[in-house]
Amino acid sequence: MKKIIEYTDYRRYIADYYADRKARKSFTWRDFAKSAGFSSPVYLKLVAEGKYNLSDAAVERVAVAMGLRDWEVDYFKVLVSLNHAKDNESRREYFNEMLRIADVHKATVVEGDSFRFFSDWKNPVIRELAPAMPGAKPLAMARACISKITAAEVSETLAFLTKAGLLKKNADGSYTQTEQFVTTGPMEITPLAVRQLHRQMGELAIDTIENVAQKERHFSGLTMGLSEKSYEKVVQKIAEFRKSVADIVMADDKMERVYRLNMQLFPMSQKISGEKK
Numbered sequence: 001m002k003k004i005i006e007y008t009d010y011r012r013y014i015a016d017y018y019a020d021r022k023a024r025k026s027f028t029w030r031d032f033a034k035s036a037g038f039s040s041p042v043y044l045k046l047v048a049e050g051k052y053n054l055s056d057a058a059v060e061r062v063a064v065a066m067g068l069r070d071w072e073v074d075y076f077k078v079l080v081s082l083n084h085a086k087d088n089e090s091r092r093e094y095f096n097e098m099l100r101i102a103d104v105h106k107a108t109v110v111e112g113d114s115f116r117f118f119s120d121w122k123n124p125v126i127r128e129l130a131p132a133m134p135g136a137k138p139l140a141m142a143r144a145c146i147s148k149i150t151a152a153e154v155s156e157t158l159a160f161l162t163k164a165g166l167l168k169k170n171a172d173g174s175y176t177q178t179e180q181f182v183t184t185g186p187m188e189i190t191p192l193a194v195r196q197l198h199r200q201m202g203e204l205a206i207d208t209i210e211n212v213a214q215k216e217r218h219f220s221g222l223t224m225g226l227s228e229k230s231y232e233k234v235v236q237k238i239a240e241f242r243k244s245v246a247d248i249v250m251a252d253d254k255m256e257r258v259y260r261l262n263m264q265l266f267p268m269s270q271k272i273s274g275e276k277k
Contacts, residue, residue: 004072005107008188009094011081015048017066030082036065054080071105071204086104092119092192117182118193121200122149125258126157127166127177132255134174146211147204173251198262223268231265238263 001020007013021027029040036058038044038196044062046052054062063076075098084218102109117123121122129141138154158175161167166182167175184190208217226234245261 003107004075004079005102005111006069007079008082008111010054010076010083011048011050013076013079014044014062014066018048020043024065032065036062053084057060072103075101088192088195091189092196095189095192109188113166114184114187114190115193116160117164117166118155118184118197119192121147121197121204122153122157123166124182124197125152125260127161128255128258130158130161130167130175131177132258135172147207181246199263201260202264204242204260238265 001016004013018027018029021032027043029045033039033041033044035043043052047054059077060073068076078094078097078101082091083099085091085094091147097216099109099112099116101113108188124172125145125147126141129144130136133141133144137151138158139151142149158169162169162175165178168178169175180271184194184244205219209219233244242263
């Protein structure tokens with residue numbers, strides 16, 4: 001069975017634990033419930049199926065019944081809190097706590113590096129900037145950024161990107177990218193970080209309106225009335241445009257500046273059933 005550190009859903013861990021025990025020897029949900037101190041023989045089965053939440057008072061008992069020890073129990077507790085959280089900010093905080101527990105005990109959390117990468121605008125910016133400034137010190141990279149960042153933050157970002165395998169440090173001290181693009185893929189927790197990154201990038205975009213000359217930036221917009229069908233068509237066109245931009249980037253063998261392209265399409269009214277005139 002996989003280690004607890006490889007899970008982002010405590011219900012799945014409970015279900016997998018039960019399946020693993022049952023496959024190796026006679027084991028029932030009644031046995032499981034009894035070992036965790038529950039009178040109901042099907043309580044944990046219902047928890048695993050998402051029909052009940054595991055109560056705060058029972059979390060540690062269940063963790064110990066599954067053979068978790070020391071920091072693994074603490075990790076399981078935070079994992080339960082993560083899955084019960086009602087808002088994205090709380091989920092981010094709980095996942096960061098899971099990462100902290102794992103770091104202290106030299107363990108690697110699935111999605112941990114991806115979550116960290118998309119949590120902070122500094123990561124994608126420095127990942128693009130470092131290879132284009134061979135031999136540059138962190139202070140020089142910090143000064144090359146329009147948005148405020150310290151040399152210490154650059155050093156910390158470079159260390160993370162290298163450890164995560166997103167940058168490779170060469171023998172001469174320069175950096176190269178291991179992949180040209182970083183995408184999220186089919187992940188469960190990382191989208192929480194991506195939302196935060198979009199928010200940060202949106203705020204940085206506002207700053208450039210005042211701090212960057214108009215000839216060096218491009219802002220445009222269109223306010224429109226759309227049907228659901230037309231909305232889907234516009235989204236598809238945006239996807240096609242993103243791909244064409246990616247093709248331009250991949251074909252370019254020179255890098256002179258780091259840019260951010262924000263594409264935003266969002267509702268500004270509730271749904272109505274009006275017709276265009």
